[in-house]
Amino acid sequence: MAVKDRVPVPELEPSVRKGNFLEVSQGYTFELAHQEAQRCLQCKVPTCVSGCPVGIDIPGFIKEIVKGNLKKSYEILKSYNYLPAICGRVCPQEVQCEGACVLNKIGKPINIGALERFVADFASQEGFEDEVGRLSFSEGISKELGNAPRKLTDLRSKKVAVVGSGPAGLTAASELGKLGVQVHVYEALHEFGGVLVYGIPEFRLPKEIVKREVLQLETLGVELIKNIPVGYAIHPKELLEKYDAVFIGVGAGTPKFMGIPGSELNGVYSANEFLTRVNLMKAYKFPEYDTPIKVGKRVVVVGGGNTAMDAARSALRLGAQVTVVYRRTEAEMPARRAEIHHAKEEGIEFLFLTNPVRYIGNETGKLVGVECIRMELGEPDESGRRRPVPVANSNFVIEADVVIEAIGTESNRFLLNQFPDLKTNKYGYIVTNEYGQTSIPKVFAGGDIVTGSATVILAMGAGKKAAEGIVKFLVY
Numbered sequence: 001m002a003v004k005d006r007v008p009v010p011e012l013e014p015s016v017r018k019g020n021f022l023e024v025s026q027g028y029t030f031e032l033a034h035q036e037a038q039r040c041l042q043c044k045v046p047t048c049v050s051g052c053p054v055g056i057d058i059p060g061f062i063k064e065i066v067k068g069n070l071k072k073s074y075e076i077l078k079s080y081n082y083l084p085a086i087c088g089r090v091c092p093q094e095v096q097c098e099g100a101c102v103l104n105k106i107g108k109p110i111n112i113g114a115l116e117r118f119v120a121d122f123a124s125q126e127g128f129e130d131e132v133g134r135l136s137f138s139e140g141i142s143k144e145l146g147n148a149p150r151k152l153t154d155l156r157s158k159k160v161a162v163v164g165s166g167p168a169g170l171t172a173a174s175e176l177g178k179l180g181v182q183v184h185v186y187e188a189l190h191e192f193g194g195v196l197v198y199g200i201p202e203f204r205l206p207k208e209i210v211k212r213e214v215l216q217l218e219t220l221g222v223e224l225i226k227n228i229p230v231g232y233a234i235h236p237k238e239l240l241e242k243y244d245a246v247f248i249g250v251g252a253g254t255p256k257f258m259g260i261p262g263s264e265l266n267g268v269y270s271a272n273e274f275l276t277r278v279n280l281m282k283a284y285k286f287p288e289y290d291t292p293i294k295v296g297k298r299v300v301v302v303g304g305g306n307t308a309m310d311a312a313r314s315a316l317r318l319g320a321q322v323t324v325v326y327r328r329t330e331a332e333m334p335a336r337r338a339e340i341h342h343a344k345e346e347g348i349e350f351l352f353l354t355n356p357v358r359y360i361g362n363e364t365g366k367l368v369g370v371e372c373i374r375m376e377l378g379e380p381d382e383s384g385r386r387r388p389v390p391v392a393n394s395n396f397v398i399e400a401d402v403v404i405e406a407i408g409t410e411s412n413r414f415l416l417n418q419f420p421d422l423k424t425n426k427y428g429y430i431v432t433n434e435y436g437q438t439s440i441p442k443v444f445a446g447g448d449i450v451t452g453s454a455t456v457i458l459a460m461g462a463g464k465k466a467a468e469g470i471v472k473f474l475v476y
Helices: 030-037 058-067 070-080 084-090 112-126 139-145 149-155 167-178 207-220 236-242 271-280 306-317 337-345 456-475
Strands: 159-163 182-186 223-225 245-248 268-270 298-302 321-326 349-352 354-361 367-380 386-390 396-399 402-405 443-445
Touching: 030 058, 030 112, 058 070, 058 112, 070 084, 070 112, 084 112, 084 207, 084 456, 149 456, 159 167, 159 236, 167 182, 167 207, 167 245, 167 456, 207 223, 236 245, 245 456, 268 271, 271 306, 271 402, 298 306, 298 396, 306 321, 306 337, 306 402, 321 354, 367 402, 443 456
Parallel strands: 159 182, 159 245, 182 223, 245 443, 268 402, 298 321, 298 402, 321 349
Antiparallel strands: 354 367, 367 386, 367 396
């Protein structure tokens, strides 16, 4: 008989964690993971798999936990997903694999994310993580190769450039690296991982975890090249001449701004800049690291997504009193429920149906307040959510030293414009076919640079699909 109560994951107490950047979730022990794994019904038609963008054999890896065969469990995970320790921590399982779990009909779904994290962390602790590096490639790639050894041999003579080392680029590189393709990953920053290192805080995703999983690519023969911004240090035309195929996975990291009066004041940040300073450049360890950051006593974060929650919880840990303002209600917030819950536990204030209209500065050009207006929900917009409408004469002011705008991002058009004949849509994102192939036959793309801002696992799914397309392109 399956255990019906979901096994909770141990966490740091709010009073403890809000004063540091230590990881909040402490993960399962083997005993807890084994108990949670026993809840899995091992469905004949596993709907959870259909909810996973990379198609992990979820019942398979969970079954091996129940049997105590954690190495086999890790092998199953790794054959589908080269970054399981990362995905186990930051993927929105509640709307993907767990959202499709049949146990939702009678209670709570299997905690698939926590089990994935446990197995990946165990593999690292026990030292068989690297052993499992060169595994079978995905089913899609297998179909492209068929039973033709010549095709596999041909692939090993091919060279592919991957631009960007975020989730999409790393996944494409791992899939191709398993086949022996000569893969060079170009990263503009001084650390690999893309949004995983500059966007997601330490308390959600320790950077040692990212470094550990990224460096495993070297066991596949993938060459990682950092501090090379394509478009500046190397021209795209050079890549097109040098490589048999190019994959663009640079994300959509150009911040959007509200553009309201006062945006030029000292104390107004984009979430991208704020989080990059805190995460990638270790501003939370200043002066140990030479990255100062202005936080002040009162911080207002504008937005309702995961980036807004990351910025708010980071500012709190840096000593500020934090208020999140969001123009819709809590029900419409795109952030994960767990992140909203954690933010509230830690003492962050939320003002819903509220939108800034002006930033107020003093005589020296420093931010001192945010003028806001109350909102109400009108008819649904193109996203399906009810459109927020201003309430006349409802303006009020919040005192603030710092504002962090977390209202979305867009593509890096400077880079894309340097690829000759690369077709983009009206929003500036790359147009591709189902395999990530662009209007330039040897150029493929995936992740946020194609879809706009989405999730880590969706970007990984796009990288995996693009790897299939690249294989098809290279062998035929």
